[in-house]
Amino acid sequence: MTELLDEMFTRAIEEMRGLERTAVGPSKGPESARRLLEVYDAQLGSRHLDLAARWLQVHGRGYYTIGSSGHEGNAAVAAALRPTDPALLHYRSGAFFLERARQGGVTTALRDVLLGVVASTEDPISGGRHKVFGSRSLAVIPQTSTIASHLPRAVGVAFSIHRARRLGVPCPWPSDAVTICSFGDASADHSTATGAINAAIQVGYQ
Numbered sequence: 569m570t571e572l573l574d575e576m577f578t579r580a581i582e583e584m585r586g587l588e589r590t591a592v593g594p595s596k597g598p599e600s601a602r603r604l605l606e607v608y609d610a611q612l613g614s615r616h617l618d619l620a621a622r623w624l625q626v627h628g629r630g631y632y633t634i635g636s637s638g639h640e641g642n643a644a645v646a647a648a649l650r651p652t653d654p655a656l657l658h659y660r661s662g663a664f665f666l667e668r669a670r671q672g673g674v675t676t677a678l679r680d681v682l683l684g685v686v687a688s689t690e691d692p693i694s695g696g697r698h699k700v701f702g703s704r705s706l707a708v709i710p711q712t713s714t715i716a717s718h719l720p721r722a723v724g725v726a727f728s729i730h731r732a733r734r735l736g737v738p739c740p741w742p743s744d745a746v747t748i749c750s751f752g753d754a755s756a757d758h759s760t761a762t763g764a765i766n767a768a769i770q771v772g773y774q
């Protein structure tokens with residue numbers, strides 16, 4: 569499947585060949601270049617999942633086209649975290665999911681997401697019931713489609729990690745884990761979000 573977007577992108581990159589490199593900051597060497605390419609790969613994967621979802625819908629095979637286009641920066645958020653940090657994701661956090669999968673050594677992430685798009689019973693996280701980002705081994709906790717409903721849950725996860733450490737009881741997450749929650753700007757205006765953010769501030773203060 570070749571998209572016009574892909575062709576234009578490839579042409580633009582070709583035209584950049586031979587251009588003199590401009591320094592944009594202190595060089596961090598080939599290791600940081602490799603990491604940037606990995607993150608970029610997750611971003612490209614995310615965009616292509618969106619295109620594939622639309623292609624599948626046009627051909628009567630796909631049932632979900634809500635995409636992550638424009639939210640590819642989420643990959644950098646995943647890159648800044650550890651694959652054991654619990655993540656409760658917005659439905660537009662495809663790039664986060666792909667970068668987290670790479671970090672966690674999961675090589676089937678693209679296929680797994682597409683299995684959700686076609687509502688396959690082989691979809692490892694929902695069994696075809698709903699398209700959702702989730703993976704137990706990658707600490708990505710699947711969410712419902714009720715916007716902002718995952719914010720109180722995220723506060724609860726973060727709170728319980730801290731409380732488990734204090735009480736000395738077992739916890740599935742590392743005791744210094746960071747809980748990450750992504751959501752849309754309109755969701756931020758939901759009373760559920762307001763309540764969760766207020767509770768997080770309150771708990772943090774205590």
Ligand SMILES: Cc1ncc(C[n+]2csc(CCOP(=O)(O)OP(=O)(O)O)c2C)c(N)n1
Nearest residue numbers: 658660713714715716751752753754755756
């Ligand atoms: C509680 C609830 N109300 C309404 C909806 C319907 N709904 C689905 S997505 C959406 C818009 C969400 O906007 P935003 O949080 O900015 O996310 P975006 O899709 O723009 O990234 C709404 C109202 C819902 N899923 N849940």
